Amino acid sequence: xxxxxxxxxxxxxxxxxxxxxxxxxxxxxxxxxxxxxxxxxxxxxxxxxxxxxxxxxxxxxxxxxxxxxxxxxxxxxxxxxxxxxxxxxxxxxxxxxxxxxxxxxxxxxxxxxxxxxxxxxxxxxxxxxxxxxxxxxxxxxxxxxxxxxxxxx
Numbered sequence: 001x002x003x004x005x006x007x008x009x010x011x012x013x014x015x016x017x018x019x020x021x022x023x024x025x026x027x028x029x030x031x032x033x034x035x036x037x038x039x040x041x042x043x044x045x046x047x048x049x050x051x052x053x054x055x056x057x058x059x060x061x062x063x064x065x066x067x068x069x070x071x072x073x074x075x076x077x078x079x080x081x082x083x084x085x086x087x088x089x090x091x092x093x094x095x096x097x098x099x100x101x102x103x104x105x106x107x108x109x110x111x112x113x114x115x116x117x118x119x120x121x122x123x124x125x126x127x128x129x130x131x132x133x134x135x136x137x138x139x140x141x142x143x144x145x146x147x148x149x150x151x152x153x
Contacts, residue, residue, distance in 0.1 A: 004085035027077035039144040040073035042066035051140040055103025067112030070145035092148040099133040106131040
């Protein structure tokens with residue numbers, strides 16, 4: 001097991017199975033030393049764990065936890081192409097938050113993903129980031145996260 005997986009285990013987490021795509025795409029693509037994941041929803045065991053808009057049906061605290069789940073699914077997508085997670089450096093995170101029109105706390109929600117990646121990858125988890133509020137996401141998910149990593153072979 002990698003140090004990344006050991007850190008996740010210390011948090012009571014493990015890398016899940018890769019979430020099956022909902023349409024015509026793959027969970028992640030590797031090109032040379034870069035891996036880009038598709039947007040990952042907060043799916044657990046093949047099911048979306050919450051629906052609705054943050055700031056209305058979903059609290060910011062719930063959404064932050066959902067962003068963590070998205071990041072864990074993104075790690076799974078990366079691991080499907082790069083079995084040794086200790087060779088991975090996270091460089092960019094993009095988080096989309098389905099938001100009630102009055103909600104402006106998108107950065108705090110996406111911190112759920114950023115903090116999980118930082119805890120799992122240590123210094124290699126420090127990354128650039130965008131946190132974007134949107135009207136709606138696939139399946140009415142509250143949060144979606146995609147990551148870009150580079151691989152040291």
